[in-house]
Amino acid sequence: MPIAPAALQRLARVAPPTVPVAMLLVAVLHGAYVLATGVTLAGDSAGYAYWSARLLESGFDYAMVTADAKTAFPPVLYTLFATLLALLRLAFGEGWTTALVALDFAAHVVLAALVVRLAVRLTGSGPAGWGALLLYLGCFDLLLWVPIVLSDASFVFLAFAVFSLAAARILGDSKGWLKVLVPAAAGVFYRPTGMVLLPDLAWAIYLSRTGARVRRGAVLAAVGAGAAALVLAFAWLMQDPGRWPFAAFAGSFRTVAAGYALGEVVSGRLETFHAPPGQLVDFVLISADRFLHFFAFDAAEFSRAHAIVELAFFLPCYALAAWLAIALWRGRTAFAAPERKVFLAAFGALFCYALFHGLVQVDYDWRYRVPILPHLILLAAGGIADLARRAEAR
Numbered sequence: 001m002p003i004a005p006a007a008l009q010r011l012a013r014v015a016p017p018t019v020p021v022a023m024l025l026v027a028v029l030h031g032a033y034v035l036a037t038g039v040t041l042a043g044d045s046a047g048y049a050y051w052s053a054r055l056l057e058s059g060f061d062y063a064m065v066t067a068d069a070k071t072a073f074p075p076v077l078y079t080l081f082a083t084l085l086a087l088l089r090l091a092f093g094e095g096w097t098t099a100l101v102a103l104d105f106a107a108h109v110v111l112a113a114l115v116v117r118l119a120v121r122l123t124g125s126g127p128a129g130w131g132a133l134l135l136y137l138g139c140f141d142l143l144l145w146v147p148i149v150l151s152d153a154s155f156v157f158l159a160f161a162v163f164s165l166a167a168a169r170i171l172g173d174s175k176g177w178l179k180v181l182v183p184a185a186a187g188v189f190y191r192p193t194g195m196v197l198l199p200d201l202a203w204a205i206y207l208s209r210t211g212a213r214v215r216r217g218a219v220l221a222a223v224g225a226g227a228a229a230l231v232l233a234f235a236w237l238m239q240d241p242g243r244w245p246f247a248a249f250a251g252s253f254r255t256v257a258a259g260y261a262l263g264e265v266v267s268g269r270l271e272t273f274h275a276p277p278g279q280l281v282d283f284v285l286i287s288a289d290r291f292l293h294f295f296a297f298d299a300a301e302f303s304r305a306h307a308i309v310e311l312a313f314f315l316p317c318y319a320l321a322a323w324l325a326i327a328l329w330r331g332r333t334a335f336a337a338p339e340r341k342v343f344l345a346a347f348g349a350l351f352c353y354a355l356f357h358g359l360v361q362v363d364y365d366w367r368y369r370v371p372i373l374p375h376l377i378l379l380a381a382g383g384i385a386d387l388a389r390r391a392e393a394r
Helices: 005-012 019-037 045-057 062-068 075-123 126-137 152-171 178-190 190-211 214-239 250-261 281-291 304-330 339-357 366-392
Strands: none
Touching: 005 190, 019 045, 019 126, 045 062, 045 075, 062 075, 075 126, 075 152, 075 190, 075 339, 075 366, 126 304, 126 366, 152 178, 152 304, 152 339, 178 190, 190 339, 214 250, 214 281, 214 339, 250 281, 281 339, 304 339, 304 366, 339 366
16 A cells, blocks of 8 residues: 555654664664674684784784785785784683674674764765664674674774765865775775775775766766776786786785686586686676676575575665666756765775676675675665655655
8 A cells, every 4th residue: 555645754754863772773683693693613713813823922923924824815915804813812812702703793883873874964864864774784794794703894894984984074074084094004904805995995085076066977988998998907817817927916816717717606606607718708707797796695505584684685775776876877866966976985885896806706605795785775775865855845
């Protein structure tokens, strides 16, 4: 039964949730899951545990530890997280894993506050604020990694904190980009995905310095041409990783190329694989398929319950973000120029993460997609705000 226009107007004028309310709801509801699950170890946890212990034993001799480490990407890209674990070992002894999960949970709760606060700041909309909170509460892919001894929960907080700092500068609420650049650069040494923070930040800085109207067509053409050139160059390297002329990252290119040689799309999910590539176009098609699968929310091995949980979150998020994208492109929103630019910065972040992992790897559990989820919730909130304003105007 359709909702009456008057009811829609009242709904559009509902007050947004306050930050304390958002934090309390997430702490209680998601905290129950974390307590029930308990500290959980994953495959990579043992490696992090070993190298953090080595840091302590060596007196934080980073040169020695990184020289001994054998990782697909240069070990220096993991040093900040390993340092965090070493400090937790130093402070809490055998209870360091519990301390990490407690820190992850605190970061998870504060992340909810950042997402909801920014959604309300951008939209001034109560429905958008509540929508952002409800989507955050329903996002199992964010909650899943909180009790696991890995860097995901803390990194997603760091990544969105950097985005929030950049958004404040675009909006004119704060000044000075050095305070944004420092944590973004630090993220590079927290985990390899942190490299994406730098092009994200560059895009945000560009948006902050453009006029009120962004030349959408010219920017889209430039981004498309740059991405196409990058994909072609990467495909050429994947055909023969020996073409990479530097020692740095040579091992990384060989590791990634081994996946391409198998036709790998989503790591470990054989139903997604292509035939082993031969021509340059075959490598390009694998990257394109990886880019698309980065946004996938179903897999053959998912249980029915898992598939429903994923569908309940991603379907409204994607639909609402797509609505916002179309409205922004057509210039038919009530958002002012700074707010529009923040949304464009969020879309740019989604694109950068998807492109990076489309080239490098889409992992089995879609762990590497976790950093875009707060951005996706923010964009969905923008879509809700636009729909609410249209309903109120009826």
